[in-house]
Amino acid sequence: MKARKMGETRIIQNDQVLINDLNNYHTLFGGVLMKKLDACATLSACSHARVKECVTASTDSVNFIEPIRQSDKVCIESFVTYTGKSSMEIFCKVIAEDMVTGERRIATTAFLTFVALDENKKPIEVPAIVAETEEEKFLYSTGEERAKIRKLKRQQNKDIVAHLSINKPWN
Numbered sequence: 001m002k003a004r005k006m007g008e009t010r011i012i013q014n015d016q017v018l019i020n021d022l023n024n025y026h027t028l029f030g031g032v033l034m035k036k037l038d039a040c041a042t043l044s045a046c047s048h049a050r051v052k053e054c055v056t057a058s059t060d061s062v063n064f065i066e067p068i069r070q071s072d073k074v075c076i077e078s079f080v081t082y083t084g085k086s087s088m089e090i091f092c093k094v095i096a097e098d099m100v101t102g103e104r105r106i107a108t109t110a111f112l113t114f115v116a117l118d119e120n121k122k123p124i125e126v127p128a129i130v131a132e133t134e135e136e137k138f139l140y141s142t143g144e145e146r147a148k149i150r151k152l153k154r155q156q157n158k159d160i161v162a163h164l165s166i167n168k169p170w171n
């Protein structure tokens with residue numbers, strides 16, 4: 001399977017901040033942004049795997065670094081930064097740009113893990129990824145460590161799930 005360049009998986013979405021997407025503090029709702037990240041990351045994953053279905057397996061912490069205001073333009077960038085057998089790590093970078101001053105700042109970052117599925121909804125192998133720019137090379141070189149932590153967290157979560165009740169809370 002031929003490796004794909006990170007740039008080929010890069011999705012860029014520019015957006016305005018709509019009034020209905022604001023919270024009580026007049027900044028963009030975190031949940032609204034998370035939905036946008038998931039949508040961009042899906043396109044990055046599918047561009048890499050070239051299959052019909054790529055599902056979100058997990059999301060690492062979403063880091064809300066700076067609030068996003070209504071006067072900002074929001075630019076979401078997502079691209080594949082690391083791959084396993086069937087899984088893909090997608091990095092999302094959100095830049096808020098003040099539309100009056102033009103000042104740009106990193107507002108949010110997140111890593112999401114997607115899994116490519118075949119026609120029978122089973123995990124299917126994905127191509128390797130090739131980093132080209134300095135930013136891409138840094139993200140790739142630190143990917144193995146993040147993958148290890150994720151594996152550990154998955155196991156921890158399995159232990160938690162094994163202890164969860166599925167009884168109706170009111171019984």
Ligand SMILES: CC(=O)SCCNC(=O)CCNC(=O)[C@H](O)C(C)(C)COP(=O)(O)OP(=O)(O)OC[C@H]1O[C@@H](n2cnc3c(N)ncnc32)[C@H](O)[C@@H]1OP(=O)(O)O
Nearest residue numbers: 042054055056057058083084085086087113115123150154
């Ligand atoms: C775009 C959307 O909105 S999709 C909707 C939300 N997402 C979903 O509904 C997905 C629901 N979950 C699932 O279908 C399954 O749990 C799957 C497909 C994610 C994993 O299926 P499993 O049968 O557990 O597959 P398996 O154990 O073989 O793991 C497949 C790969 O996923 C990775 N993986 C599975 N769960 C996780 C997780 N929580 N975090 C990170 N990676 C994970 C595995 O490490 C493995 O990677 P590799 O192939 O690169 O080694």
